[in-house]
Amino acid sequence: MKTNQTDKIIRSWQTNARKAIPAIRTFLKRFAGSLPTQRVLEEVHEEVFSGFDCLSCASCCKNSSPVFTRADISRIAGYIGLKPGEMETRFLVSDKEGDFIPASKPCPFLETDNTCRVYEVRPKSCRGFPHTDNRTAWERHAVMAGNAAACPAAFAIVERFRTSAKA
Numbered sequence: 725m726k727t728n729q730t731d732k733i734i735r736s737w738q739t740n741a742r743k744a745i746p747a748i749r750t751f752l753k754r755f756a757g758s759l760p761t762q763r764v765l766e767e768v769h770e771e772v773f774s775g776f777d778c779l780s781c782a783s784c785c786k787n788s789s790p791v792f793t794r795a796d797i798s799r800i801a802g803y804i805g806l807k808p809g810e811m812e813t814r815f816l817v818s819d820k821e822g823d824f825i826p827a828s829k830p831c832p833f834l835e836t837d838n839t840c841r842v843y844e845v846r847p848k849s850c851r852g853f854p855h856t857d858n859r860t861a862w863e864r865h866a867v868m869a870g871n872a873a874a875c876p877a878a879f880a881i882v883e884r885f886r887t888s889a890k891a
């Protein structure tokens with residue numbers, strides 16, 4: 725059941741997301757001014773993710789560049805038995821903003837079965853992604869449009885609200 729639902733959501737994202745993103749950007753800008761309650765956002769997020777298997781996807785770990793804060797690096801380095809500086813040299817690079825991001829895509833901590841080698845201590849930005857259960861994140865409408873482009877489940881959640889708004 726979960727596999728069927730996951731396949732359906734991934735297929736819809738693959739087929740429709742690229743074409744829908746301009747309209748989604750416009751919708752999210754308007755939606756940010758009249759957001760539902762935090763509880764409603766959490767309910768829809770929960771409903772979509774409860775029927776979705778992220779281990780069949782891992783698009784975020786394969787294609788995105790999550791920020792690793794100093795606190796993340798220190799925690800993860802301890803977990804894998806490295807000094808923070810060694811972890812930075814081996815796995816990370818500094819981006820234009822000076823943030824640490826993975827040195828490669830897919831993320832160097834992604835295993836071949838789509839599990840995360842550092843899951844228990846993963847970066848805060850990975851833990852919250854795609855932030856569709858966070859009302860404040862919906863206010864950053866351009867970022868949320870990017871999340872819908874990158875994440876099948878976020879796309880499904882955004883499309884749920886966009887369809888209701890059209891009805």
Ligand code: SF4
Nearest residue numbers: 778781782783784875
């Ligand atoms: S959070 Fe989104 S992109 Fe990442 S694995 Fe789950 S559905 Fe895929």
Ligand code: SF4
Nearest residue numbers: 785831833834840850
């Ligand atoms: S640290 Fe783990 S959860 Fe974050 S991108 Fe890498 S593999 Fe994915």
